[in-house]
Amino acid sequence: MSADASPNVLWLVLEDVSPEFGCYDGPDAVETPNIDRLAEEGVRYTDVYCTNPTCSPSRSALATGMYQTTIGAHHQRCHQDQDAPERPNPLPDGVRVVSDWLRDAGYFTANVTEFPDSVGIEVDGKLDWNFTYRGEPFDTNDWADLAENQPFFAQIAFREVHRPWVTSTDGIPEPATPSDAEIPPYLPDHPVVREDFAGYYNTIMAGDRKIGAVLDDLEARGLLEETVVILTSDHGRAMIRDKQQPYHGGLRVPLIIRWPDKYQEPEHYQTGTTDSRLLSSIDLTATTLSIAGIDPPDSMHGRVFLGDDADARRQYVFSAVDRIAEVPGRVRTVRSKRYRYVRNYDPGRSWLRENRHVLATRDNLWVMKNLDEENELDPVQAKYLSSTKPPEELYDTHDDPHQVENIADSEDGREILDEMRCVLDEWVRETDDQGRFPEYPEVTRYYEATKQEHYDERIEQRREEWDL
Numbered sequence: 001m002s003a004d005a006s007p008n009v010l011w012l013v014l015e016d017v018s019p020e021f022g023c024y025d026g027p028d029a030v031e032t033p034n035i036d037r038l039a040e041e042g043v044r045y046t047d048v049y050c051t052n053p054t055c056s057p058s059r060s061a062l063a064t065g066m067y068q069t070t071i072g073a074h075h076q077r078c079h080q081d082q083d084a085p086e087r088p089n090p091l092p093d094g095v096r097v098v099s100d101w102l103r104d105a106g107y108f109t110a111n112v113t114e115f116p117d118s119v120g121i122e123v124d125g126k127l128d129w130n131f132t133y134r135g136e137p138f139d140t141n142d143w144a145d146l147a148e149n150q151p152f153f154a155q156i157a158f159r160e161v162h163r164p165w166v167t168s169t170d171g172i173p174e175p176a177t178p179s180d181a182e183i184p185p186y187l188p189d190h191p192v193v194r195e196d197f198a199g200y201y202n203t204i205m206a207g208d209r210k211i212g213a214v215l216d217d218l219e220a221r222g223l224l225e226e227t228v229v230i231l232t233s234d235h236g237r238a239m240i241r242d243k244q245q246p247y248h249g250g251l252r253v254p255l256i257i258r259w260p261d262k263y264q265e266p267e268h269y270q271t272g273t274t275d276s277r278l279l280s281s282i283d284l285t286a287t288t289l290s291i292a293g294i295d296p297p298d299s300m301h302g303r304v305f306l307g308d309d310a311d312a313r314r315q316y317v318f319s320a321v322d323r324i325a326e327v328p329g330r331v332r333t334v335r336s337k338r339y340r341y342v343r344n345y346d347p348g349r350s351w352l353r354e355n356r357h358v359l360a361t362r363d364n365l366w367v368m369k370n371l372d373e374e375n376e377l378d379p380v381q382a383k384y385l386s387s388t389k390p391p392e393e394l395y396d397t398h399d400d401p402h403q404v405e406n407i408a409d410s411e412d413g414r415e416i417l418d419e420m421r422c423v424l425d426e427w428v429r430e431t432d433d434q435g436r437f438p439e440y441p442e443v444t445r446y447y448e449a450t451k452q453e454h455y456d457e458r459i460e461q462r463r464e465e466w467d468l
Contacts, residue, residue: 005293006105006107006151006291006292006293007151007226007227007228007260007262007263007291008146008150008151008152008153008154008223008226008227008228009102009107009151009152009153009154009227009228009230009288009291009292010153010154010155010156010218010227010228010229010230011153011154011155011156011230011232011284011288012155012156012158012211012214012229012230012231012232013062013155013156013157013158013232013233013234014158014160014161014207014231014232014233014234014254015055015126015157015158015159015160015161015162015233015234016055016161016162016163016233016234016235016236016237016238016243017161017204017207017233017236017237017253017254018233018236018237018242018248018249018252018253018254019046019252019253019254020201020204020237021035021036021039021204021208021254022035022036023035023036023039023040023044023256024044024046024254027176027180027181027182027201028180029174029176029177029180029198029201030176030201030204030205031173031174031205031208032204032205032208033208033212034208034209034211034212034215035208035211035231035254035256037215038211038215038229038231038256038258039256040272041258041271041272042229042256042257042258042259042271042272043256043257043258043259043269043270043271043272043273043274043275044255044256044273044274044275045254045255045256045257045274045275045276045277045279046274046275046276047252047276047277047278047279047337048232048252048253048254048255048279048280048281049248049251049252049253049279049280049281049317049319049335050062050233050234050235050236050251050253050280050281050319051067051068051280051281051282051318051319051320052068052074052235052319052320052321052322053235053236053242053243053244053245053246053250053251053319053321054076054235054243054244054250054321054324055076055126055128055162055234055235056073056076056077056078056128056129056130057073057074057075057076057130057320057322058234058235058281059126059127059128059129059234060073060128060129060130060131061073061281061282062234062281062282062284062285063097063098063127063129063285064091064095064096064097064098064282064285065098065282065285065286065289065296065300065301065302066095066282066300066301066302067282067301067318067320067431067433068130068320069320069322069431069433069434069435070092070301070431070432070433070434071091071092071095071131071434072089072092072130072131072434073089073129073130073131074130074320074322074434074435075130075322075323075324075439076130076322076323076324076325077128077130077325078130078323078439078443087440087443088132089130089131089132090131090132090134091131091133094297094299095299097129097133097137098153098285098288098289099111099137099138099153100137101289101294102153102288102289102292102294103139105292105293105294106151107151107152107153107292108139108140108145108146108149108150108151108152108153109137109138109139109140109152109153109154110138110139110140110141110142110143110145110146110152110153110154110155111125111127111137111138111141111154111155111157112125112141112142112143112154112155112156113125113141114141114142114143114144115143115217116143116144116217118217119143119213119214119217120213121210121213121214123156123157123158123159123210124157124159125141125157126157126159127157143217146223147221147222147223150226151292153288153292156214158207158210158211160203160204160206160207160210161200161203161204161207161237161238162238163238163361164361165199165200165202165203168206169202169206171206171209172202172205172206172209175198175202175205176197176198176201176202176205177198178191178194178195178197178198179194180197180198180201181193181194181197181198181201182197183197184239184241184249184402185380185381185402185404186240186241186380186381186384186402186404187239187240187241187364187368187381188367188368188371188376188377188381190367190371192363192364192367193364193367196239196363196364197239200237200238200239211231215229224260225260225261225262226260226262227260228257228258228259228260228263228291229257229258230255230256230257230258230284230288231254231255231256231257232253232254232255232256232281232284233253233254234253235250235251235253236248236249236250236251236252236253237249237250239364240352240362240364240365240368240384241352241384244321244324244353244358245321245352245353246319246321246331246332246333246342247340247342247395247402247403248340248397248401248402248403249402251319251333251335253281255279255281255284257269257306259271266291266306266307266308267306267307267308267310268305268306268307268310269306277305277313277314278313278314278315278316278317278335278336278337279305279314279317280301280302280303280314280317280318282301282302283302283303283304283305283314284302285300285302286300286302286303286304286311287302287303287304287305287306287307289304290304290306290307290309291306291307295309301431315336315337316334316335316336316423316427317334317335318332318333318334318335318424318427318431319332319333319334319335320332320333320433320435321333322435323439323444323447324353324355325355325356325357325447325451326355326356326444326447326448326450326451326452327349327353327354327355328346328439328444329345329346329349329353330345330346330435330436331343331344331345332345332424332427332428332433332435333424334420334423334424334427335397336420338396338397338398339394339395339396339397339416339420340393340394340395340397340403341392341393341394341408341416341417341420341421341423341424342392342393342394342395343391343392343421343424344389344390344391344392344393345435347388347389347390347391348388349388349389350385350386350387350388350389351383351384351385351386351388351389352365352384352385355451356451356452356454356455356456356459357451357454357455359455359459359462360454360455360458360459360462366462366465366466366468368381368384368385369385369466369468370466370467370468372385373468380404390406390408392408392417392421393406393408394406394407394408394413394416394417394420395407396413
């Protein structure tokens with residue numbers, strides 16, 4: 001397909017949000033009419049997982065269609081210009097960002113940060129790549145440039161659900177309150193936790209309003225029916241045991257695709273339906289290239305899931321967690337349609353990664369510590385504050401959707417455990433997982449010193465506040 005015959009493509013990338021919209025049967029208090037409309041006019045995907053439950057590694061994978069563990073982008077915030085010591089990390093030969101592939105095919109590219117006053121929104125254009133990119137990865141940042149430069153590929157990053165959350169509920173017809181919170185079993189039902197969830201719900205609704213403004217303006221400009229609109233998130237919600245952790249709360253992401261009327265619907269797509277295929281977020285990258293008429297390179301890890309050239313269905317999806325802030329670690333996980341297997345390469349470390357940023361900013365963690373001191377956490381909640389974790393975890397996600405009952409040592413789980421071990425071992429070998437090599441010592445020392453300087457005083461204040 002030539003560029004002249006290809007539709008525009010627009011990525012709407014939310015931050016730190018799980019599939020908790022109205023169209024995903026999310027919490028009753030969360031009303032998302034604009035996202036719901038997108039789902040009604042498109043396809044809603046229900047079993048999609050990112051490759052890392054933190055921002056920069058996940059975004060590095062999404063940008064390239066490659067596992068961050070293969071391209072050396074697996075640690076949180078490394079190789080970025082603001083970091084010191086600077087250690088350039090160019091992409092491996094043959095690996096490129098999605099906008100470069102599309103520009104070569106005749107697409108105009110944009111990372112939008114500027115909108116006309118009539119749209120009335122602000123966004124920050126977050127990229128957060130853990131690799132060194134020299135040059136300009138996009139042609140413009142101005143929304144107004146797109147109408148005169150088609151076909152275009154544009155992405156818009158929405159920060160509303162990223163902490164610290166906005167507190168304003170202006171424009172939200174029925175703001176969520178703490179009584180609306182639906183608390184998962186691994187967190188205590190406590191007023192502070194409920195308040196936190198209410199804030200999370202309200203930021204989702206604030207993000208939905210911005211998405212509505214973008215869709216309305218796209219339609220007003222006559223571009224909606226010429227543009228494939230794709231909505232997703234970089235990873236799941238920023239709650240304790242969700243973000244930074246290898247479970248569904250941090251890894252499962254929304255994916256909605258709306259196909260424009262001007263173009264014939266591709267194979268494996270039917271407007272107004274739900275698709276339960278197991279997908280990885282990097283499949284979106286490969287599929288975007290295919291939509292533009294570009295054959296993804298054979299070396300790309302993402303798989304095409306739409307069109308005549310769609311790849312075989314995935315049987316498994318893979319994710320990884322490595323150093324986060326100043327806290328080292330290596331975790332790998334594989335998910336089938338029913339089971340999630342987690343391998344902790346460093347079981348001697350604490351279950352929750354209590355990096356200094358989290359300790360300084362998350363009330364929920366201090367609530368849990370305080371309740372633990374008073375022996376008021378139940379066994380499920382208390383185990384996440386333990387100083388060690390099991391080397392392996394296995395969960396039946398059908399019977400245990402929150403993944404709290406580890407069946408790795410059970411007789412019933414033995415056959416599945418052996419299968420998932422082999423699958424993960426093969427993936428580590430085939431993808432040349434760079435997590436098996438240590439980071440340079442000066443890099444880890446830098447993060448330790450930086451976080452100490454920024455947060456240690458505040459952490460001590462918090463210990464006193466919580467009498468711990």
